[in-house]
Amino acid sequence: MTMDEMKNLEELAEENRRLKEENERLQNLSPKERLYEHIHVSVRTMNIIIGCLCALFVLVIILGMMK
Numbered sequence: 932m933t934m935d936e937m938k939n940l941e942e943l944a945e946e947n948r949r950l951k952e953e954n955e956r957l958q959n960l961s962p963k964e965r966l967y968e969h970i971h972v973s974v975r976t977m978n979i980i981i982g983c984l985c986a987l988f989v990l991v992i993i994l995g996m997m998k
Contacts, residue, residue, distance in 0.1 A: 932940075957965060967974055 957968065960968070967977060970977065972980075
């Protein structure tokens, strides 16, 4: 094997190890935290958005029952 091939194999092995660690870390998270990993906004902002959507849903249900 040439020096470049060995270096490439070492880089691939390191990337594989890093990806396995990240996969294990993600599997240990709750579903809420896994969602937050994919959406890059702060947890506080996400909680505010979820709260507003829930309040809007309740408002729509109440308005629908009034008519």
